[in-house]
Every structure is written in C-alpha cells, then in structure tokens.
Amino acid sequence: xxxxQWQMRRMLRRLGVVGLSGLALLLLALAIFxxxxxxxxxxxxxxxxxxxxxxxxxLTTPPALSPEQSLxxxxxxxxxxxxxxxxxxxxxxxxxxxxxxxxxTIDKGEYALNERQGGALRRFEVTLPVSxxxxxxxxxxxxxxxKLPATALADVVLEREKIAEGRAKATLxxxxxxxxxx
Numbered sequence: 001x002x003x004x005q006w007q008m009r010r011m012l013r014r015l016g017v018v019g020l021s022g023l024a025l026l027l028l029a030l031a032i033f034x035x036x037x038x039x040x041x042x043x044x045x046x047x048x049x050x051x052x053x054x055x056x057x058x059l060t061t062p063p064a065l066s067p068e069q070s071l072x073x074x075x076x077x078x079x080x081x082x083x084x085x086x087x088x089x090x091x092x093x094x095x096x097x098x099x100x101x102x103x104x105t106i107d108k109g110e111y112a113l114n115e116r117q118g119g120a121l122r123r124f125e126v127t128l129p130v131s132x133x134x135x136x137x138x139x140x141x142x143x144x145x146x147k148l149p150a151t152a153l154a155d156v157v158l159e160r161e162k163i164a165e166g167r168a169k170a171t172l173x174x175x176x177x178x179x180x181x182x
Contacts, residue, residue: 079120082150082179085113088124091148091176095126098147102140104132115180124176125154131169134158141172150177 015023065073083091099106107129114123130137141153155173 079179082121082177084179085122088176088178091151092126094147095128095144095174098140098143099128099130102132102136102143104130104136104140106130120180121177122180124178126174126176128172128174129169130172131167133166134160134168137168137170137172144174148176151175152177 012020096106109129110125110127112125114125116123130140132140137158141156144151145153152175153172154175155171157171158168159170160168
C-alpha cells in the first residue's frame, strides 16, 4: 500500500501541472463521450435504418415560369402595393391631420391628378403652402413620407422674412402615386 502511494506521488511529480491538466482533460472528454455521444449513436443508427426502409419519393417541382411571366407577376405584385384612386381622400385626411399635429398653417393648396399614357399608376400632385417653425415643417415632411409610403416629396421652397424670425413659409409639393384600377 505504501509503495503504491509512493509510486503515485512519483508519477504526479513527473507529470507536473501540464501533464495533470492533460490527464484531467482526457478524463473529461471520456466522460462526455460516454454520457452524450455514445447513447446518441444508437439513436442515429435507428434513424438511418428507418430512412433506408422508406421508399424513395420523387420530388415534384412546380413548372418553371418564363421570364416574361415572372416579370409580369413581380410587376403586378409591385403595383398592388400602391393605394387605389378611391383611397386618395384617406391619404389627404392623413396629410392634413399630420399638418395639424405639427401645428402648421396651410394656405390654399393646389391639387392635380396626372395620368401618363400606358402606365398603371397615376400621379396625384399636392402643392401645400404652409407656415410654421422650421423643425415643425421638417418633422411634418418626414412624418408624411413615413406614414404614406406611396408619396414622394417633389419640391420644397423655404422662405424666411428675417433670419431671427422663428416662423418660416414653405411650399411643399408632394406626389402621391395611386393605381388606376382596384
């Protein structure tokens, strides 16, 4: 018994810290293998047998579309993202509500519905002369573009009587794109 203890101490001194660390890692890897990997090997083998017993099924692929058909589908999906002409009143309501929210004064606006030959979209141009503080005007424009994604800002004219004056006048021209047909 004493000789075994002496042999163990001698071996531990010869191994040193690095050797003991390696031995501990080896024992840890063995424990992980026995506790985790070995039990799963039986499950993997059972699943392989199950898969081999299944009959082979042919995969069915949908028929390929021609480039013209694919492009037409993509174009139709793109156009469906735009509101219809019937929704213009709702969009204008949103525009005016946002102007009220930003405490802007709207003078007399101008509206025009333009249609190009052969296109699926119409352009509804709204020219709004507004007055308010510069941060309110800027916030209004950004909020309109965020809230009405089918709207673009076409033109901005900003005027200020005096540099020190807090209020500014702006003429904003928005273009709302709408579909011709529902």
